[in-house]
Amino acid sequence: MWTNSVDKALRDRAEAVIPGGMYGHQSVRLLPDDYPQFFDRASGAYLWDADGNRYVDYMCGYGPNLFGYGHETIDAAYINQLKKGDTMTGPAGLMVELAEQMTAMVSHADWAMFCKNGTDATTMAMMVARNFTRKNTIVLAKGAYHGAAPWCTPVKNGTAPSDRANQVFYTYNDVASLEEAVRKAGDDLAAIFASPIKHDTFVDQEDPTTEYARRARELCDENGALLIVDDVRAGFRLARDSSWARVGVKPDLSSWGKAIANGHPISALLGAEKARNAAATIYATGSYWFSAAPMAASLETMRLIRETDYLERTQSLGQRLRSGLDEAANRHGFALRQTGPAEMPLIMFEDDPGYSKGYAWNDALMKRGVYFHPWHNMFICAAMTEADIDHTIEVADDAFKFVRDAGTLPRIEKLAILGLLTDGH
Numbered sequence: 182m183w184t185n186s187v188d189k190a191l192r193d194r195a196e197a198v199i200p201g202g203m204y205g206h207q208s209v210r211l212l213p214d215d216y217p218q219f220f221d222r223a224s225g226a227y228l229w230d231a232d233g234n235r236y237v238d239y240m241c242g243y244g245p246n247l248f249g250y251g252h253e254t255i256d257a258a259y260i261n262q263l264k265k266g267d268t269m270t271g272p273a274g275l276m277v278e279l280a281e282q283m284t285a286m287v288s289h290a291d292w293a294m295f296c297k298n299g300t301d302a303t304t305m306a307m308m309v310a311r312n313f314t315r316k317n318t319i320v321l322a323k324g325a326y327h328g329a330a331p332w333c334t335p336v337k338n339g340t341a342p343s344d345r346a347n348q349v350f351y352t353y354n355d356v357a358s359l360e361e362a363v364r365k366a367g368d369d370l371a372a373i374f375a376s377p378i379k380h381d382t383f384v385d386q387e388d389p390t391t392e393y394a395r396r397a398r399e400l401c402d403e404n405g406a407l408l409i410v411d412d413v414r415a416g417f418r419l420a421r422d423s424s425w426a427r428v429g430v431k432p433d434l435s436s437w438g439k440a441i442a443n444g445h446p447i448s449a450l451l452g453a454e455k456a457r458n459a460a461a462t463i464y465a466t467g468s469y470w471f472s473a474a475p476m477a478a479s480l481e482t483m484r485l486i487r488e489t490d491y492l493e494r495t496q497s498l499g500q501r502l503r504s505g506l507d508e509a510a511n512r513h514g515f516a517l518r519q520t521g522p523a524e525m526p527l528i529m530f531e532d533d534p535g536y537s538k539g540y541a542w543n544d545a546l547m548k549r550g551v552y553f554h555p556w557h558n559m560f561i562c563a564a565m566t567e568a569d570i571d572h573t574i575e576v577a578d579d580a581f582k583f584v585r586d587a588g589t590l591p592r593i594e595k596l597a598i599l600g601l602l603t604d605g606h
């Protein structure tokens with residue numbers, strides 16, 4: 182029986198000592214009311230909340246969990262290095278090995294710099310491009326997420342207009358709007374930012390069209406600007422290379438994070454030869470950027486990426502989930518909008534403008550032990566099994582029935598504050 186009294190008590194206490202009760206992407210305030218805020222443990226594909234309820238976890242820590250929580254060899258590499266030395270007066274030699282391995286895997290990359298969060302890597306990418314071009318304007322897709330620094334955070338509270346000076350926006354996959362944005366940048370274009378796929382919240386995901394990706398490359402070349410692909414979320418989930426290897430376009434810079442050490446804190450900026458000097462002459466650093474244990478975890482993660490069939494596995498598990506959910510939805514008279522690559526699914530309902538079907542269905546799934554998200558892309562991890570997928574489909578079938586039989590759906594009052602997230606630009 183699903184219960185949440187421990188979570189409720191923690192949330193009450195958090196209200197007093199943590200602003201807003203919780204902040205950032207892991208705050209559950211925009212999720213169905215009963216979604217647990219606090220968790221106790223995680224293993225493989227599963228997550229246990231503070232009340233001890235177990236979930237098959239399709240959020241994977243919002244991206245870092247690629248091979249399963251608590252992966253044996255990755256965590257052993259981490260712990261061994263932790264015992265030898267982690268945050269020291271200088272980096273461990275394995276930093277060089279990690280840079281060698283990542284540049285060997287990612288075809289556009291000749292060098293690597295390591296940092297902690299995805300935001301560090303996207304911010305450094307912007308700085309390298311401005312240093313390379315000695316120009317200021319960056320062109321970005323409207324609604325794309327590149328992190329939570331003042332220049333890119335989706336909620337403007339606490340930022341100054343000058344933090345977002347020199348930015349021009351285009352519509353993802355819309356070549357004419359990209360050309361128009363570049364025209365507006367005039368002779369001041371430093372970079373075009375692109376997400377590897379359109380993985381914005383609340384809207385369908387889209388693969389990049391070859392035409393759009395190629396045009397972005399051409400426009401950068403024509404203007405002497407750098408093309409930046411922000412692979413922080415999708416990196417190594419869609420390819421064993423830059424995600425734009427799928428469309429045959431090489432960026433000059435790419436930002437990485439989330440899955441590159443299977444949950445251990447490390448991110449990276451990779452770049453092409455021509456940007457090497459520009460990268461060597463910005464000042465970017467952090468107290469924990471050189472810590473050795475996450476690098477050891479990343480090296481083992483890279484080995485698993487190279488040597489296992491994790492990619493094909495997560496793709497086929499994702500396909501199995503997608504077709505099973507479509508069938509279950511049809512049986513109960515619903516139609517789903519399942520978009521994006523199967524291994525990074527986003528699942529919403531047709532004909533659900535207020536997201537209330539989605540909220541009701543996700544809530545029912547959660548209370549039956551499947552952690553889905555109503556408006557953010559999810560992830561398949563390599564620790565999931567066919568049995569987990571089939572179990573999920575069964576639970577989903579029951580949740581569809583529950584939502585259908587419930588008749589009236591809840592009005593989602595909290596979505597009023599979505600304005601906060603969607604007035605972004």
Ligand SMILES: *Cc1c(COP(=O)(O)O)cnc(C)c1O
Nearest residue numbers: 298299300326327328413414438
């Ligand atoms: C998560 C994310 C970031 C920011 O990474 P953090 O580690 O949260 O700073 C940047 N870009 C994309 C595409 C992301 O998904």
